[in-house]
Amino acid sequence: MALITGVKRIGLEIAKTLAKEGYSLSVVYRSSEKEAKEIEEFGRKAGTEVLLLKGDLSREDFCLNAVERTFEELGRIDALIHLASPYFRTPIEDLSEESIQEHFRPIAQAFLILSKEAYRRMLPNEGDIKGRIVAFGDWAVECTPYRNYSAYFVAKGALHTAVKVLAKEFAPHVLVNCIALGPTLKAEDLTEEEWERILRNTPLKRTVSMEDVLRLTEFLLSTESVTGEIINLDSGRHVAGSGISSIG
Ligand SMILES: NC(=O)c1ccc[n+]([C@@H]2O[C@H](COP(=O)([O-])OP(=O)(O)OC[C@H]3O[C@@H](n4cnc5c(N)ncnc54)[C@H](OP(=O)(O)O)[C@@H]3O)[C@@H](O)[C@H]2O)c1
Secondary structure, three states: OEEEEOOOOHHHHHHHHHHHOOOOEEEEEOOOHHHHHHHHHHHHHHOOOEEEEEOOOOOHHHHHHHHHHHHHHHOOOOEEEEOOOOOOOEOHHHOOHHHHHHHHHHHHHHHHHHHHHHHHHHOOOOOOOOEEEEEEEEHHHHOOOOOOEHHHHHHHHHHHHHHHHHHHHHOOOEEEEEEEEOOOOOOOOOOHHHHHHHHHOOOOOOOOOHHHHHHHHHHHOOOOOOOOOEEEEOOOHHHOOOOOOOOO
């Protein structure tokens, strides 16, 4: 049984893959109603249960309620996959409490609250390993954050730190890891030209494949020995130096 947040694009593919593998799913979405319903329908055909939970992860009460309802209605929690994340420009001169919180809450605060609650619900599970948590971070956090996305990067930085902190807090029973993703699907915020330039500056000259995202997620949902890792899945972006150039 897996609880997944942020199912608009990459999360949609992960949810469908997990449903195919027989996971029952609790799907947290805010505005991606169409994608949530698609997962529900996919689960129905695959013969697995899907619970849809609509709400804003910026709110602590929604995070608490999401885990509670998941446990009550699906009976257990084995995995938490946190993809939900805003991504928009915050030029440093316009940075405000509002834009900082708009990123920090759903990215980092929600991860901490969801993880804490999910951990509690994982503990009764059988076996030595009682659950696994996977967060989606960003390669540039650890390497070369680029300009104009300060609120996003600070929040993702907190997410990476939270992964290491929780890996320690939840050992030995729950494993916590992070996929530090590189260019996979173009964000709405970027122009085609910026996206092309990003790919040109990427050593492998291509986007991260969805197959690799799915394979690495599946690995982290089954590993017995990896915890506290921030794994770059980025077509080599992290060895390309500070040259994002297109957006600073
Ligand atoms: N795509 C890439 O190339 C790339 C590169 C680096 C890192 N990543 C990371 O990989 C993950 C998935 O990326 P993606 O491109 O698939 O993301 P995406 O299409 O931009 O979707 C973002 C998701 O976050 C959810 N979300 C944002 N704020 C929320 C809030 N306050 N409450 C609840 N949900 C909220 C959205 O939910 P609703 O749509 O329901 O509102 C949406 O499903 C993200 O963590 C992203 O930062 C992606």
